[in-house]
Amino acid sequence: MLFEAKTAEAIASFTLSDHQQVFLRDVDVFLDYLVKNPVPVSKNKNQPPVKWAEPLNRLLSSPDVLTLKRPLTASYARIMGLLLLGRSSGLASLRPDSRGNTILHVHDSIYQQWQVMTDIERYFTLLEAWINRGYATNVGERISAIDNRFLSGFMMMFGGNDLWLGRAARDPGMWWRRAGPFNLTILKMAGLAEFQLGGSHREIHDLKLTPWGWVFLNACRKGFIDSMESGEYEDSDEQINLLSAITAIRSDVNSTLELPKPVPSTSYVLSVALGNKCKRTLQVSAEQLLEDLAEAILDAFGFGNDHLYHFQYLTPFGADRTVDHPAVNSRESCVTKTRLHQLHPFPGMKITFVFDYGVNWEFEIVVMHGSEDSTSDIQVIERKGKAPEPY
Known part of the structure; x- marks a missing residue:
């Protein structure tokens, strides 16, 4: 069983805060922008160009304020976080064009499913996608950990002496540099953690899990640990059955995104x-x-x-x-x-x-x-x- 009784109670009583509603609106802004502006991505990192990212940044609820003379798309932590959520959920996907370019676009059939989902269904679907399939390499970045996902990789290795115990991180700058600003931004946007930024968004202070983040992420962490101890850990895209466990607890979470199965060829x-x-x-x-x-x-x-x-x-x-x-x-x-x-x-x-x-x-x-x-x-x-x- 993924969730113990106290965690199940917390999930059953969870409601979206205003902050989390804003997060979901930013996801919709990102998707709407991508529907109207599909874009070629870089060959090596599959990242859109900065000229595409800058107008999108201005549309978000809390635009990143950068003082860099030549910022890159990767400098926009919020956009990179939204991109990782889009890629890991399947909402944003890549396709080749006739000229040999790779195009980032919204996946039509998955987006249609998204449009009829409730906010609470969207919230848990995005968290599941990020936790199970949020590989940093999917947006051209890497983190130094067990694997390239945040929870089962970096946070599993470095969270034990502070965040998992409900305390503030002793070296938040290390988390910002090595876990990726995009992962920490997802934590904050989803209401799982709090922190303060300074130094033109290049310094981080007071990184700590919220009460909701501590309960929810600890349960997911236990799911990964149990799979490793049972010898079933394979770094798979569906390592923990998160959504099925949530739908068993909440009657208002019925719809999730169904990813299309690959069509085999001869x-x-x-x-x-x-x-x-x-x-x-x-x-x-x-x-x-x-x-x-x-x-x-x-x-x-x-x-x-x-x-x-x-x-x-x-x-x-x-x-x-x-x-x-x-x-x-x-x-x-x-x-x-x-x-x-x-x-x-x-x-x-x-x-x-x-x-x-x-x-x-x-x-x-x-x-x-x-x-x-x-x-x-x-x-x-x-x-x-x-x-x-x-x-």
Whole structure:
């Protein structure tokens, strides 16, 4: 059971404060702005440009006041927090366009569900999304912790001696720098924590969980700890069954966001680039082992298969995943046991194939689209540019 009796009572009696209502209005402002202004994001971080962020900042209830001469989008903590909530809930998603850009936009079917939800349903849905799927890598940032989520990562590691005991953080600046201003801003917007900012929003003071934040987050923390102690912890996108536990307590929480299931294809067209001028396009069966894909990529570029390698990618919610050569790791996710469809490919998905750890050749793979055409062999359907000499 996720919630003990006292926590269940607190959840049952919880009502949204004015502050939390403002938070939900800011989420709607963000979504409405994104509906009207879908935007290309940066290649490496999937972040929108600052010229897109600045007008949005002015529309929010408490705009960030920056004195930086050249602020980046990441400088706007509130926007980054809203972006992480949008990405982890599925409301804001990425799609490729015909020019090879990646576009941030509102996911129509999920947004339609959002529009008919009550405020209390929206509030708990956003918290669940952030706690279970709020990987910082999904908005181009990283935190140094067990994993890239705030609660199961950074807060699990560093909250024990102060915040979890109901006290103020002894070094709030460390939390601001290393846990990410966007995560702390989510805490504050959702009424889970309080803190004060100074020094043009670059200094933080008096970081402490609110009574509601202490009760709710402690229960979620216990859920993560229980999963680790039972050996079930897998850094999954649904680590704790938070929403089902809440709906069992509250009769007014009925609707949640239903994420669309990926549509499998028979085969996939992959663009594989080595540098800026050398590219190969492959058609690969969804059933192909990654071991065979590695062999085909190396052969297409004239490389011998004589070094260790791995595949690395982000899930749709930004979790880091690696599939290794069996000599590096022979677990279930090694290349001799993992087939392409198990990566849940989707158009625009990026996969890095790293070959030869002494040199670190990085082949950038982009899933162009799925196909219903079947293929038994991996086919090279287009070649562009001369491949470099491997040694």
